[in-house]
Amino acid sequence: MENSVLSWLQPDAQRFFRENAIVRHLNSGDLIYDDEAVVTHTIFPHDCVISIMAEMADGRSVEKASIGREGFVGLPVILGGGRTFGRCVVQVPGKASWLSVADLDVALQEFHCVRQVMLRYAKSFTLQLMESVACNSLHTADQRVVRWLLHAHDRVDGDTFYLTQEAISNLLALRRATVNAACSDLQQAGGISYHRGHLTITDRQILQSRVCECYDRVRRAALCTAP
Template sequence: MKELRANALENRLLAALEPSDYALLMPQLRTAYFSQGAVLQEQGAPVAHVYFPMNGLVSLVSIMEDGRAVESAVVGREGAVGAFAGLGPWNAFTRATVQIPATVAVIPTSHFHAAVNRSERIRDLILRYKEALLGQVQQTAACNALHPLEARLARWLVQAFDRTGDARDLPLTQESIAQMLGARRTTVTFIARRLQDAGLISYRRGRIIILDKVGLEHLACECYRTIRRQTERVVPPGPAHLVEFRTAERGDRHFQAKMPYGLVVPDVKAD
């Protein structure tokens, strides 16, 4: 199996762990790349794996009986998909779909649950993240009901910028944006054109490029700032540390200055 050097701790939730707690997860963490449209978990199905995005973006989508869908939350490098299963058996409330191609650190739910049982600090972190994610779900529902589409689209774009690792080039179609925001595609096209005319974004077929993030922040509704505050109470940006570690796979010593510590893990090909 090919080995891939990856900074799993580019995921801020993992980076928030103490080294001793992270060591409980490291032997079972693997990396995988998922392309746009990949489904990580299905609504109503048992959660088999926990995913920690290092980049990219995952949409948590609620599916109605008639097949219509709307996004209830997004997860990027600040969080995890399926983390609640660490607290016990869990069926997914939503479908988790990769919206922007992502490299993720993956761990089987059984191993993650065992680590949570061994560490009160991991359990506390997951409980606090649960509050932040549910807060995002509630805020998104209120946002979709009360705020104009232009402000909601601006909120979504700056949120994507933050959670993908400051990516300005977002591979998004108008159809996918319309589904995420619960809007008509023709209306999204009109709003995107207005944002482009204002110099905030550049839109090409299948891609949105953020040109003025500050301008989008000013246009975004209050929900962007509310969700960001909720998230940063759980995973605030922290100082980098220099940590020596020995990998279980190869026994090599590495030093990592940019992130709290590094990781060498086997590469896992996504289904």
């Protein structure tokens, strides 16, 4: 299974998902859910990245959380609400499994492991959020850019993915010029290369030497959802 949450299910539950979920390709910029929309499908990314965005009254926005193959979109369903936590937008294109909430309810009834694995992701997601709260108040623009790139790299297949500097600046609520400076630095150091939105991680070591400790903590939290 390309999605970690699904991969940790028991074989029979996995079969249920394989038979009932639909695999879709998601394009950069696709709006999955508006803020506080009713969740009709839970979405398990294979190799895409989906952002939950905050939109302020004055029009400014930032990413509140990002979701990749380590998790799924639709947590409110199991926390007992059913409405999304924010505008869900595709940042890095790729594939994802979509399961309707009706089918999910069946799976929750039939397979004990489904709720358990989902709640474990809720915990890891909470840790991601907490780290982001701290990171946003303590760490530099450079560190935050690198952290986003490393998380993205963990979530896609291969070393190249589609993501413009403009997009990064919107995610982190930074000026594009600030992101450009960060990316130029990384490119000169040999860590990344990019060309009109096609970004390649050429040397992870270099990124890891510049990222804040938040990266590793979030990464470890995501791995801890394994049984």
